[in-house]
Amino acid sequence: MAKAFTIKMLVAALAAVASSSAMAATAQDLGKVEQAAPAQKLTVTLALNLRDRDAATRYLQEAHSPASPNYHKFLTPAEFRARFAPSDATVARVSARLQAAGLSVKRIGSALLQVSGPAATVQKAFGAEVHVFQNKTTAQAGVSRYIAPVRAGTPSVDLSDVQAVIGLDSRPHFRPHLRQLPSHLQPAAGKTSGTVTGGNAPGQWTVTDLARYYNITPLYNQGIHGKGTTIGIVTLASFTPADAFQYWSQIGLNTDPNRLSVVNIDGGPGAPSDDAGSDETTLDVEQSGGIAPDAKIIVYQAPNTTQGFVDAFAQAIESNTADTLSVSWGEWEWFDQQAQAANPVNGQTTNVLQAYHDLFLQAALQGQTMFAAAGDAGAYDVNRAAPLPQYSKVLSVDSPANQQFITAAGATTVPSTLTFHPNGKAMQVKIPRERAWGWDYLNGLCQALGKDPVACGTFPVGGGGGVSGFISRPFYQYWVPGMQSTPAGQQLVDNSQNPPQVIASVPANFKGRNVPDISMNGDPETGYVVYYTSSKTGFSILSNNGGTSFVAPQLAGITALLNQSMGGRIGLLNFSLYGLLATGHAYHGHGHHGAPLREITAGDNWGYNAHRGYNQATGVGVPDVANLDAALHRYFWF
Structure with a gap:
């Protein structure tokens, strides 16, 4: 013990x-x-x-299999409790x-x-x-x-x-998966901010730009704005609601002033604070609610503790009010794998990962669609918390995005031409097509600044992705080409000790959960504006914000639109994503509708290259939302 x-x-x-x-x-x-x-x-x-996890998992597959008599017969919390x-x-x-x-x-x-x-x-x-x-x-x-x-x-x-x-x-x-640009990586076009509307350059994007780029607009033209749906945000910092309403109003959205409610868990996280991560909660609300302007939003906010995180998920899932849930906080999965929830009887490490598994399984059985940011340290999740050179680099993934019953949100960089002025001289970095987010494309800039990637602050920044060393590969990924197992030799070593001390090891050749599942623009260089009231400097409009913490709430907003279109909850989105991949419909259109997904074949996240099909840098790729809606109607809604 x-x-x-x-x-x-x-x-x-x-x-x-x-x-x-x-x-x-x-x-x-x-x-x-x-x-x-x-x-x-x-x-x-x-x-x-x-009582019976295996039986619950079997029913989950039936509830997401169109040929099953239990297809989309989602459970209520009372039914889940009675059965499992x-x-x-x-x-x-x-x-x-x-x-x-x-x-x-x-x-x-x-x-x-x-x-x-x-x-x-x-x-x-x-x-x-x-x-x-x-x-x-x-x-x-x-x-x-x-x-x-x-x-x-x-x-x-x-x-x-x-x-x-x-x-x-x-x-x-726990860390929010939000990235902001340091001054030396700020492109020239991103140094101004003011009133922001549609048609903005990357780095100044709002949800209206996202909607055009990923083809959400046709759903709006059909009158689909998320009416009758509810988005849940699970977060560990409070926020200023007026920021979100100002953001929505400024970009021309008419929203219900009563659409937003807050539920404090375990006493709540306290007053809004920059140090606590209030900008994370702010952007979660702005992004999800901006994409689905008619949806209601519930913010489940808790203290930044393991208990607060677990209790917030429990409240959001047990109440079963939110149709889709988004979380943009996390940490390296090994931290959760250890005895953060020690078994007081035998001293064995009964870990928080199992608690998440059981909660998210219940959510999926209830038809709640969950999204988690996959992290912003590329393929080396732990090295955001344990940076080089003091610690060794370790291929690693984030929790809770590593869980089986949640959709892990990755990130890309959209086409752009970025202009920098290292040492007073103009330098352009051209991104000709959408690519996996990894700041190795800024290596030339760092060289001009006389810095290596670590000193420059570009390594290991990128979209989180890789293979879990502790969560088994889920059944929906069994047959997917491109799946990988954990590589050998992944140890976290503290090089400041004499001799260097091995702190943790990731099991080799483990057939683990591969992340992410799907991606969208999340690179701060081509990112977004946030309307935010700082606890230190007051209100401002911040440009060049990014991170997978944008993609998770954006996907929650998109799911609210899909739920309205389908007339009900779509459940765990991974079944549909990998189902489209398995049947050959992912990257091919039908009739007058184009492909529901688009492969990302350029770039990397420092550890994994993007390529055709599934990859650990971008998942199955990026969505064409209108075509995804059509594909769901055609292949999954009878």
Whole structure:
């Protein structure tokens, strides 16, 4: 058990060190929670095992197979709970044990319990000594004080039915997958910003430009604007709603002033803050709601903790109000693979990845279409948090985009001519056709600046993609040409140690989930404007924003349009995407409709090249939304 908590602390510490200037090393231990904060209660989330995951997965395939009598017979949360969740007897048994120990218990999801009580009582029940820490310098993600376990003992409660305990560590460690340009990579045309309308150059795009480029406009001409649908945003920072309404109004969209609602999870993430990532939530709302202007939007916002993330997903899925959900936060999957949710009974690493799996499986069975940003560190996801040269480069992917029952959103660079002025001399970089997003196309600029890609800030920036080392390849990818397994020799090494220390290893030759699934423009060089009220400088219109964090909410907005067109939920989009690929309809039109997808065959994400068919840089390619809508009607809607 002690070993499990040691691993847990190592993982969280590495995340903190790599992403926040050694927060853990600069934090003061204020002692036990009950001493440092006598009035503070502790609340944790307990994950229980589903009753029959295999049966649930089989039904999911039936619900997405046109030939099945269960096709699109999606479940309600009550039906899911009755068929696949832990039995009422199991929930009652666990609850009784915890209540007898002086704790309060509330069921917050089909397989999740919220448990709270006095700090000393919670620690005794779960066999953990938890301390309060005060950050000595700058706050990480807007948080200056947090709790974390320091040692473990024997739980006083029988937890044999419990899969995982989540919430004894409140350090923020998830990152928004938003990229903004450093000044030396800012193209000349991107240095001005003001009132923005349609017909803008890449770098100044709004959703109207996206709609024209990816052929969404024909759906608008048919009166399809997302009416009757609801988009959900799962996020870890609050925002200023007026920014979104101003954005929509400025680009000519008439929206319902009551379309937007906010649900605070676990007390919410606090006031809007640049440090916390409020620009991420702002763009999520602006992009998704701009593409589907008649859709309603619910923002599920939680503290930046593992517990907050899990609880926000649980609320969004259990309420079943949102037809499509988008998340643009994540971290390297190995962090989640470790004991961030330690099994308090046997000390084994029952990890958060399993909790995500069960939640997203329920969402897919309910017909909710989920999207996750695949990351902005190209094929080397961990190296955004653990940069070179201190750490070795590791081919790696992001969580939760690595999950089987979510659509991973990748990114491209659209055609453009970028003008830079290194050392006062004009230099053009031409992008003749849409390509996988990887900033290696800026190597010439970096050379002119006298910098290597790391010092220049271009490596490993690009669309997240690769192979999961911990999530098995899903059935819808079994037969897809181009699938890869994890390469050998992928170890995260801290080169600052003497001798260098191996921190983590990715299993070799693992037949894992391949990401992304689908892509659209996400390169900041050819990116978007964001209307944003900074907590430091006030309101402004920011240009040259990008990242897969744009693509995920954009796809959620597109799905709202498709749901309206189809007259109901389309469910997990991956079934349709890979189904089109399997049947040969992905890149070929029918009748007067063109191909629903377009292959991306140029560029790379530093680790994987784009090529015909599926690839780990762009997935199945990019959508032609009007043609995708027609293909769904023809091949999947009888």
